Amino acid sequence: MFGRRFELFTLFGFKVRIDTSWIFLAILVTWTIGTGLFPAWYPDLSPVTHWIMGAAGAIGLFASIVLHELAHSIIARQHGVMMRGITLFIFGGVAEMTDEPPSPKAEFQVAIAGPVASLLVALTCLTLGAAGTIVRWPDAIGGVVKYLAVINGILVVFNLVPAFPLDGGRVLRSILWNWKNNLSWATYVTSRIGVGFSFLLIGLGVLNAVTGNLVGGIWYFLIGMFLRGAANMSYQQLLVRRSLEGETVRRFMHVNPITVTPDIPISTLVEEYVYKYHFKMFPVVDGERLIGCVRTREIKDLSRETWMQKTVRDLTIECSDENSIHPDTDAIAALSKMNQSGTSRLMVVENGRLVGVITLKDLLRFLSLRVELEQP
Ligand SMILES: [Zn+2]
Structure with missing residues (x-):
């Protein structure tokens, strides 16, 4: 989903990153409100202001979106969901979870936390704005605060x-999930509503574009397309997830895998194993004992001249989680x-063997067969 990302800072233990596409959003927002909204609200102020x-x-x-995603992240962490961090991108922000919330109750609380945070920000800005009017602070400050009240209100309503x-949609899914105790069905229903809503946005985008609001139209259109994909x-x-649920590793593993011994040179490993079987990882076994594994990733970092001198033992990585x-x-x-460590093969180990x-x-082969045979 993301292109190049930059890590900005860490907040309550969560890494906050921006995708380069966010810069486009920042420019667009600055331009739209700096040349459209604020001149309309405060015609007396100068264009520079x-x-x-x-x-x-x-x-x-930016701060509003970070707060919104932070609220999701904190509640998710309380429910034991592992978080990858917060990323801001062209369509807003996401709190990246590595897993689904464990229960309908957890899903409900995680989902509602964001809009509640945005609502609090909106109310704070409204209060500040009112207080500012009384003490007659500069229009420039009052305008920004008023804009933030409005935009946080929009964040609440849209989300x-x-x-x-x-x-x-997540709130509704948690309610449906709780009602029928069926997460697949709840996801199916709410994601269909998601697709329906995305078409509504796409339609609205086209309508806006043909009636003269080109930028707004393109914006609706793009958000609609994004939501449809998501x-x-x-x-x-x-x-x-559902297709693999209840299936254990034992069912898919290859017994009697190709293994290598620690004393063969790297050149032999490459010629007689890597180029023969095309695997990126081989378990290293000494007699009955599993020592670890050797991977092509490490061979790559070794200069070719040393392939004859070095043995598999030198490159062996110990068994780990x-x-x-x-x-x-x-x-x-x-x-x-596999997804997290970027590997495509894992050793299956029982009692150290x-x-x-x-x-x-x-x-993947199993998944595609199951989806082909069992999906309506
Ligand atoms: Zn949210």
């Missing part, structure tokens, strides 16, 4: 539309482990 107010508004919008994966993707991710898994673990856990190897390819 309008531009400064526009930039302040964009920074305020509460019951269209998955918007917050409102709604479909969320449902597919759930299908994957990153490269091995127990045969009775859920297959979905194997998939997320190698019992097999599980590969991404096999998991």
Whole structure:
């Protein structure tokens, strides 16, 4: 979903990053409010002031989105959901969760936290604005605060539309999930509403564009397209999760995997194993004992001249939580482990002994067959 991202700072233990596309949003917001909204609200102020107010508004919008996502993240962490951090991008922000919330109650609380935070920010800005009018602070400050009250109000209303994966869609999903005790069905219903809502936005975008509001129209159109993709993707991710649920690693692992001994030179490893079997990882076994694994990733960093002198033992990485898994673990856990560590093969280890190897390819093949045979 993201292009290049930059890490900005860490807030309450969450890394806050911006995607380069956010810069486009910042410029667009500054321009729109600096040349449109603020001149209309305060025609007496100078264009330079309008531009400064526009930039302040964009920074305020940034802070508002971070607060919104921070609220989601804090509540998610309280429910034990692992978080990757907060990313701001062209369509706002996301609190990236590595997993779904564990229960309908958790989902409800995580989802509602964002809009509640935005509502509090909106109310704070309204109060500040009212107080500012009484003490007669400069219009430039009052204008930015008023804009932030409005934009946070819009954030609340837009996010509460019951269209998955918007917050409102998650709230509705948690209610449906609780009602029928069926997460797949709840996701199916709310993601269909999500797709419906996205078409409404796309339609609105076209209508706006043809009636003269080109920038606004394109904006609606793009947000609609984005939501449509996100709604479909969320449902597919759930299908994957559901298809693998209850299946253990043991079911997919290859017993009697190809292993290597620690004393062969790297050149032999490359010629007789890597180029023959095309695997990126081989377990290293000495007799009955599993020592670890050797990967192409490490061979790559070695200069070719040393391939004859160095042996597999020199490159062997010890077994760890990153490269091995127990045969009775859920297959979905194997998939997320591969996803997180960027590997496609894991050693299956039981009581310190190698019992097999599980590969991404096999998991994906199973998934595509199951989806083909069992989806209506
Ligand atoms: Zn939200």
